[in-house]
Amino acid sequence: MKVKSKKKITPYCYLFFSIVSFLLLIVYPLLYTFYISLTNLGTGHILNCTEAKKIILEEVIYPDNAAILDFNILEKNNAFILYMKQSERKAYQIFLPRNTQTEEILTGTQISIDEYKKLSSCKNTATSEQFIEHLTHLERTTFQIENRIYKLTSLTTLSEVQKRYKELNTSTIIDTKTNSTYQPDFSTGYFETPSGDRLLPGFVTRIGFQNYLNFFKGTSFGIPFLKIFLWTLMWAAGSTISAFIFGLILASLLSSQTIYGKKIFRVGFLIPYAIPVFLSAMVWSAIFNFSFGPMNKLVSYILHIKIPWLLDPLWAKLACLMVGLWVGFPYMMLICLGLIQSIPQDLYDAAKIDGAGFIHRFTKITFPSLYKPMLPILIGTFAFNFNNFNLIYLFSGGNPPMVDTNTMGGETDLLISYTYKLAFGPSGSNNFGLASAIAVIIFILIASMSIFNFKISGVFKEEESL
Amino acid sequence: MLNRIKKKSIAICSNLILLFFLLIVLYPVYFIMITSFESSDTLVIEFSVQNFSLDNWKYILGIDYINTVTQEVVRSPYPFIIWFKNSIKIASITAAIVLFICTLAAYGLYRFTFFGKKYFLISLIILQMFPSMMGMVALFLLLSKLGTFFPWFGLDTHAGLILTYLGMTPFFIWLTKSYFSTIPKSIVEAAMIDGCKEFTIFYSIILPLALPMLVVIFILVFITVFSDFVIPSILIKDPKLLTFAVGMREFISAYDIRWGKFAAATILGGLPIVIIFMITQKFLVQGLTKGSVKE
Known part of the structure; x- marks a missing residue:
């Protein structure tokens, strides 16, 4: 029985804190990020027009016969x-x-x-x-x-200076040295002469959907967005599917009756899940270390070569996928265990009587009954891995760098870690506008994936029936 | 007879396969364990400890020890223990607040129908997908504004950091709500007939019934906050206030990686969650499958 509350205010009492935190911490940042994505905010375009003008007007030059004071x-x-x-x-x-x-x-x-x-x-x-x-x-x-x-x-000295620029009227600045006039150009975010000479610093201005266009045009900043995007897809799909397959194998082995010490196995396989990702990512990058890592020790022992993990694009990607598998499979195993246990034992018994072997039972009973409930979880994990910043950033840091372009993007950078580098990176040229635009695009991608996911799992239907 | 031998061999085979996988999976853990007890500060690639010493652990725990090479007394300049305590404090406070908010909200959504409920629910789960890290510019400005009014709430404070983490509540509201809806309505109706007040139903009937889910949510929030790296690295600058994750990253990038110390710190950092996991393993399996899987 659903209660139509007599006091209309009651449900809102229960929801008060969640609504406040939702508006403040999710809706507001989202809207603000969208707003930023329509501007050119970034290094060199931090201030607004008036503040930039004030800084420009403060610039001084030394006149030819400057007076000097000792102090x-x-x-x-x-x-x-x-x-x-x-x-x-x-x-x-x-x-x-x-x-x-x-x-x-x-x-x-x-x-x-x-x-x-x-x-x-x-x-x-x-x-x-x-x-x-x-x-x-x-x-x-x-x-x-x-x-x-x-x-x-x-x-020991002070010397006389003169201001270089003078304000003619509210929107025009004149250079007293060359007599050229500068006016704010709101499409580029600079004070410019008619011939295009610019004064620094620039200012923040709304540039419409320019950032989005730059993203889709791809190469306008020398940034191979497409390459990063494809790798992000590959990584998300690869780590999700491999983790699922491995988890499923373990779960079906673990749920057969002839395993000794099930508890030990179960706890043992859960340990990777229990270790915080930031730690395991750093441990793995030590393991894959080219000259000292145990991985290369093993490889050189068997094959007498050293593999350039994390130095070569292809091997680095493979290493990322391996770590993704290691981090991701316990969760899949847990879910599969739960699901396999919910499959009625009679089915298996009947199949056995009919003479179905282990593989047959797996493909005809276990897998089909797992498929449907697993789908939403797989999509959810895919979306999570798509944005798995912590792992990639701490494991490879996006390295190795891309050779053929002059960007800060690396071969193993995900969209999200690339966006992070764009916005907060140490390179000294941060482009918040573009980063925000990519964030909005990622959001739209992930959100539509989730909507699809909910459609499959029938979450919306449940709400509609309320 | 033949059948029994076949069965037995299959059983042994699958046991061996599992054991093999387990060894591979746990190798990194073993590797880091032996590295932390090694006296030299390099990576250990042997399969056992070569020169046993506790120096790395002393370094991490802030105890003085004598460096065997230079014969100097060494004390760590990094407050690992403070970082560790910070992380535990922030993670548990956040988990408690998230629990408080999301149980209240989930109960409100479970019990009442009201204007805009459906849209609130849907927007809750969809807007949640926005990568929180990218809202950081906005949250940064928000906190610096807040900080001018309430100094203990601004940038570089734990309260501000915890506030930003509350952005993850919508996901857990969903989880809690779907768990609540597995509780039979007849229980609530019986309580209403007995004259229970709304809040009493919530507090003394629904909450105890949902205990496994609450444990799972506490753990999930704890893990997420404890392992988060991005948000504190942007919001916190004071070295004494750093969290363990950010501190570790700083320690690693500051020196030309000192593996022994890093290994010891890693074990320290992994310990709380592994322990919580071991204790609550039963709940976790239950809560995860029930919360996420729709039958």
């Missing part, structure tokens, strides 16, 4: 001042450390500096450390002294 840093009882003497009666000073303003307007006054000592840069390590620390703060500062702008140029 000292003085110290008294751990109080510091930056001191510039101009004449006997006039000097400029700031007390250090300053708060983090980047512009300082100085007016000339005279204070008594009799008790202050000069802080030298090379007296001893303690003072030079203090000296350097003050300088790093001052480096970012521009000083305005009598209508001139100064910047730190050496350990």
